[in-house]
Amino acid sequence: xxxxxxxxxxxxxxxxxxxxxxxxxxxxxxxxxxxxxxxxxxxxxxxxxxxxxxxxxxxxxxxxxxxxxxxxxxxxxxxxxxxxxxxxx
Amino acid sequence: xxxxxxxxxxxxxxxxxxxxxxxxxxxxxxxxxxxxxxxxxxxxxxxxxxxxxxxxxxxxxxxxxxxxxxxxxxxxxxxxxxxxxxxxxxxxxxxxxxxxxxxxxxxxxxxxxxxxxxxxxxxxxxxxxxxxxxxxxxxxxxxxxxxxxxxxxxxxxxxxxxxxxxxxxxxxxxxxxxxxxxxxxxxxxxxxxxxxxxxxxxxxxxxxxxxxxxxxxxxxxxxxxxxxxxxxxxxxxxxxxxxxxxxxxxxxxxxxxxxxxxxxxxxxxxxxxxxxxxxxxxxxxxxxxxxxxxxxxxxxxxxxxxxxxxxxxxxxxxxxxxxxxxxxxxxxxxxxxxxxxxxxxxxxxxxxxxxxxxxxxxxxxxxxxxxxxxxxxxxxxxxxxxxxxxxxxxxxxxxxxxxxxxxxxxxxxxxxxxxxxxxxxxxxxxxxxxxxxxxxxxxxxxxxxxxxxxxxxxxxxxxxxxxxxxxxxxxxxxxxxxxxxxxxxxxxxxxxxxxxxxxxxxxxxxxxxxxxxxxxxxxxxxxxxxxxxxxxxxxxxxxxxxxxxxxxxxxxxxxxxxxxxxxxxxxxxxx
Numbered sequence: 322x323x324x325x326x327x328x329x330x331x332x333x334x335x336x337x338x339x340x341x342x343x344x345x346x347x348x349x350x351x352x353x354x355x356x357x358x359x360x361x362x363x364x365x366x367x368x369x370x371x372x373x374x375x376x377x378x379x380x381x382x383x384x385x386x387x388x389x390x391x392x393x394x395x396x397x398x399x400x401x402x403x404x405x406x407x408x409x410x
Numbered sequence: 411x412x413x414x415x416x417x418x419x420x421x422x423x424x425x426x427x428x429x430x431x432x433x434x435x436x437x438x439x440x441x442x443x444x445x446x447x448x449x450x451x452x453x454x455x456x457x458x459x460x461x462x463x464x465x466x467x468x469x470x471x472x473x474x475x476x477x478x479x480x481x482x483x484x485x486x487x488x489x490x491x492x493x494x495x496x497x498x499x500x501x502x503x504x505x506x507x508x509x510x511x512x513x514x515x516x517x518x519x520x521x522x523x524x525x526x527x528x529x530x531x532x533x534x535x536x537x538x539x540x541x542x543x544x545x546x547x548x549x550x551x552x553x554x555x556x557x558x559x560x561x562x563x564x565x566x567x568x569x570x571x572x573x574x575x576x577x578x579x580x581x582x583x584x585x586x587x588x589x590x591x592x593x594x595x596x597x598x599x600x601x602x603x604x605x606x607x608x609x610x611x612x613x614x615x616x617x618x619x620x621x622x623x624x625x626x627x628x629x630x631x632x633x634x635x636x637x638x639x640x641x642x643x644x645x646x647x648x649x650x651x652x653x654x655x656x657x658x659x660x661x662x663x664x665x666x667x668x669x670x671x672x673x674x675x676x677x678x679x680x681x682x683x684x685x686x687x688x689x690x691x692x693x694x695x696x697x698x699x700x701x702x703x704x705x706x707x708x709x710x711x712x713x714x715x716x717x718x719x720x721x722x723x724x725x726x727x728x729x730x731x732x733x734x735x736x737x738x739x740x741x742x743x744x745x746x747x748x749x750x751x752x753x754x755x756x757x758x759x760x761x762x763x764x765x766x767x768x769x770x771x772x773x774x775x776x777x778x779x780x781x782x783x784x785x786x787x788x789x790x791x792x793x794x795x796x797x798x799x800x801x802x803x804x805x806x807x808x809x810x811x812x813x814x815x816x817x818x819x820x821x822x823x824x825x826x827x828x829x830x831x832x833x834x835x836x837x838x839x840x841x842x843x844x845x846x847x848x849x850x851x852x853x854x855x856x857x858x859x860x861x862x863x864x865x866x867x868x869x870x871x872x873x874x875x876x877x878x879x880x881x882x883x884x885x886x887x888x889x890x891x892x893x894x895x896x897x898x899x900x901x902x903x904x905x906x907x908x909x910x911x912x913x914x915x916x917x918x919x920x921x922x923x924x925x926x927x928x929x930x931x932x933x934x935x936x937x938x939x940x941x942x943x944x945x946x947x948x949x950x951x952x953x954x955x956x957x958x959x960x961x962x963x964x965x966x967x968x969x970x971x972x973x974x975x976x977x978x979x980x981x982x983x984x985x
Contacts, residue, residue: 367495369492369540370492370494
């Protein structure tokens with residue numbers, strides 16, 4: 322299963338707008354997408370799950386995807402996180 | 411006749427029937443169901459209905475309350491569709507055969523607790539959002555289709571424990587005469603809403619408010635902070651007369667609102683507005699404001715989920731200054747902390763937020779927060795009469811540091827080839843007793859002062875202005891506060907600097923003679939207070955107010971000061 326490891330640089334961490342953008346991006350793809358942080362796993366399409374991870378600024382998160390559009394999804398999420406949540410698809 | 415007392419949160423008198431805003435009872439039975447498929451369908455219908463309600467609320471909020479409230483309802487709608495939440499609920503319905511009410515509220519509660527356990531201000535707010543969504547769905551499942559305001563058919567005085575933004579969206583504002591809440595302080599949502607609508611309101615009046623029956627006649631005096639329950643005809647007639655007198659005085663004051671405020675002996679003072687957005691800017695011009703004495707910038711930061719960019723701020727400041735042309739606009743830099751929190755900044759939890767890292771303290775500690783605002787202000791001030799003011803300054807070093815940052819931003823912008831304001835006046839709010847006591851030293855560092863009497867009063871009296879229990883101490887008429895005001899003005903004038911005042915006291919009719927007598931240069935107040943304030947100033951003479959002010963400062967209580975003014979300056983008695 323393709324996986325990528327990313328650092329959240331945004332000052333609010335993976336909360337608020339960054340969390341919401343991540344979920345919106347994930348929802349666009351036909352794939353099961355998981356975000357892992359601190360030994361916990363969250364469905365990337367669930368805002369409640371993503372918020373519950375409590376990933377702060379500087380957190381290293383792992384994203385993995387499975388399904389028809391897994392590669393495209395990972396690519397898009399990587400761009401989003403690496404652009405500090407500025408670049409949206 | 412019974413009399414209840416609370417905090418007068420918005421001036422004026424309302425007379426009319428009581429209407430209780432009821433919270434719905436959301437108790438439900440926990441049971442196993444025979445037909446899980448049917449139960450799941452019932453839940454799906456409820457979710458669909460909740461989604462419809464939220465979309466309608468989002469549209470309504472966008473039209474009447476602003477984009478931030480609209481975004482809040484949008485976020486609630488998003489939670490309703492959360493796939494993990496729905497999975498958990500679906501499992502409890504189909505496997506455990508739980509009824510929809512129990513299954514849904516269990517799932518909501520477990521998410522709310524998980525978010526709360528992360529222990530940040532932001533997560534607590536999200537937990538409250540999750541629960542709010544849960545209650546909406548429960549209300550539908552339990553068939554409480556009736557909204558808490560469905561029976562509101564006639565203009566009434568609204569009674570409630572406290573009102574949330576969600577609640578006030580439900581009210582048909584043409585049927586609201588005034589508000590009275592059991593809880594909440596002068597800065598609660600109800601208080602702010604009422605002032606914005608120009609309706610009288612009392613907050614923090616205690617649990618007795620909830621014992622008043624629907625339809626009971628009330629006299630609500632938002633100026634005095636009292637509610638009379640079932641008053642006799644004579645009392646009602648007296649208040650009706652007063653209301654008409656006030657309305658009459660206000661009408662003639664409004665006709666002359668655009669004329670300057672000159673005393674009988676020829677002294678002209680500036681009367682300007684406290685505003686927080688473009689809509690209020692237009693109201694201010696309409697009300698006769700000669701500029702802005704306090705532009706609050708928090709509106710750009712509150713009730714949203716991220717910091718505004720420099721560009722967004724620039725556009726917003728430009729939009730406000732556009733309304734005022736060449737008239738002065740004093741922009742106050744971010745005043746956050748205390749009773750105003752920004753969830754997305756994840757500020758640490760403080761035991762005493764009013765005494766903590768707020769306003770200029772926070773901005774100096776976080777240049778990444780402060781600098782975009784300074785840059786936006788400098789850019790927006792180009793070709794305009796924009797002044798910059800720092801809140802909560804307690805010592806000289808803070809001004810030096812803030813001014814240093816401002817100069818760095820200016821240099822940066824010039825290097826980038828941007829147009830920036832030059833010769834911007836820089837001032838501070840005097841709202842910490844230490845600043846008032848050290849005014850002589852501070853005045854040397856700035857171009858002007860603006861006295862913030864709300865905070866100056868709470869810090870001088872050591873009384874939280876949001877706590878109804880100490881409301882009687884929190885009065886700008888306290889001689890201790892007035893003495894600090896006097897010393898601040900004198901210290902600035904000795905060095906040729908001007909002084910404004912932008913607390914609630916500035917628009918308080920009875921305070922006007924005192925402030926005028928203390929030689930205040932600029933009176934800044936809510937737009938709605940401007941016409942009357944100007945009218946009062948026109949009826950006074952500087953000589954007479956100097957004597958009265960002197961006498962007032964020698965008295966021993968706020969009550970005695972008010973009585974003196976009522977007695978000696980009837981023109982300022984706008985009851």
